[in-house]
Amino acid sequence: MTDSPAKRSVVVLAGGISHEREVSLRSGRRVADSLMARGHRVTMREPDSTLLSFLEDASPDLVWPALHGASGEDGSLRALLSAQGIAYVGSESASAQLAWHKPTAKVLVSRAGFATPESITLPRETFRELGASQVLDGVLKHLGTPVVVKPAMGGSAQGVTVVENDVDLPRAVVDAYTYGETALIEQKIVGTEISIGVLDTGAGAFALPAVEIVPRSGVYSYEARYNAGETEFFTPARLEDDWAEAAAHAALSIHQTLGLRHLSRIDLIIDDSGIPWFLEANVMPGLTETSLVPLAIVADGLSLGSVYEQLGELAIRDSRHSESD
Ligand SMILES: Nc1ncnc2c1ncn2[C@@H]1O[C@H](COP(=O)(O)OP(=O)(O)O)[C@@H](O)[C@H]1O
Ligand SMILES: [Mg+2]
Known part of the structure; x- marks a missing residue:
């Protein structure tokens, strides 16, 4: 990793036809702004019927798929990007597929020895x-x-x-x-809801500080997520040290168990005996101004632009490795 990586041509994918279209557009805008501020040439694109030929012609250094919901997280678009030999940030197709299907992820996580609700x-x-x-x-x-x-x-x-x-x-x-x-x-698990981002900026995956989620309405609904002030966040979560450690260990192990890459977010509830219960893993966590992973990155003393750039550099390196395999 160099202090100032090369200036890259980056295509940020955002929007799409999933139910999370609006969220994705907001995530994509933020990623694009952060990368442009660091001098990269960034184009924002919708995943539409012209995308694959556009990528073929443009041949960008990197695709940053800020897509949530199907196609962005189910692994399909990722398989096509891999097939074109294009470097992209985040998990590869097979692992994305496993994580995106919550029942499958729960089976794998439970077999790895972690608790998940019956x-x-x-x-x-x-x-x-x-x-x-x-x-x-x-x-x-x-x-x-x-x-x-x-x-x-x-x-x-x-x-x-x-x-x-x-x-x-x-x-x-x-x-x-x-x-x-x-x-x-x-x-239903009663306890403290937390979410833990897992990042790999080139030196191996690590857990970001846990974000504790306290929605005013009591439920972390769509409205509670995307309207500023509807939810109170505590970063790091207000957990006893050993509970926080157990949760961080669980999040990192779950990221690895599911074979996730570069970044993910693991949603957990800590019950009143300190057990972290796995709810789900997010292949491309929200990156909007009210999202949890950016909050945790900043709380960890890191800059968003620098982290998004490092993820991109790692994606480019990983893609070169897989080409030479
Ligand atoms: N088993 C559960 N027990 C208690 N609350 C839950 C449970 N599953 C989900 N929730 C609540 O519902 C929210 C959404 O569930 P989640 O499985 O994380 O789906 P999504 O992919 O929509 O975020 C969680 O943030 C949490 O507040
Ligand atoms: Mg969730």
Whole structure:
């Protein structure tokens, strides 16, 4: 790593057709501004039907996919970038796919020895085949309430409902299905919600300080995430030292277990005995002005521009290595 890396031609991808389009545009704008301020030539692009030929012609040094939701996080676009031999920031396709599908990530994380809430995964088809009331009875018998219902793949708390009473379960499941074909129903964990960014700026992955999330409404909903003042953050989280250490260790191990690269964000709830419960891993965490990873980077005494630049340099190095394999 050099003190002042070469000036690069960078394409920041933002927008797209996912449910998190608006968030992605805000993340992308911030990444683009930070890199331009450091002298790089930055173009912002939508992932549309002209993108792949554009990249072929432009042949940028680097793609910075500030995309959230499907295509940005499910690994598909990443596979195509790899196929074109283009360097890009963040996880490679196969690992992105594993992390993006929350039920799969939970299985891998649980097998690696970390706690994740007890859950049942239900494709919409199962309700058709076995009958809604039978299926819901089975779920309640196994998990009881409270539970949290969410789309198996998604982000920004869209389609996520906390269900305190049995009667509210059907509605929550229907809501989750508006975002995808599979719903994940898991036991609600009561405790301190934290999120830990994991970064590798060239010298190996490390955990950023945990950000503690205290939404005014009690629920870290879409509104609580993207409206300034709706949520109070504490960085580092107000945890006893050994609990904070255990959480940082869990986040880093989970990043590695899932095979994630360059950056990720691991969402956890710490229960009242200090156990970190894994909720999900984010392949491309939000990078907006109210997002958690930028907050943690700044709290760690680092500059956003310099970190985004170093991630880019690492991506370029990794891409050269894979070409010479
Ligand atoms: N099992 C759970 N117990 C308690 N709260 C949960 C649970 N799962 C999710 N939540 C709450 O819902 C929010 C969104 O869930 P999460 O799985 O992180 O999905 P997203 O990808 O939308 O961020 C979390 O930030 C947390 O506040
Ligand atoms: Mg989350």
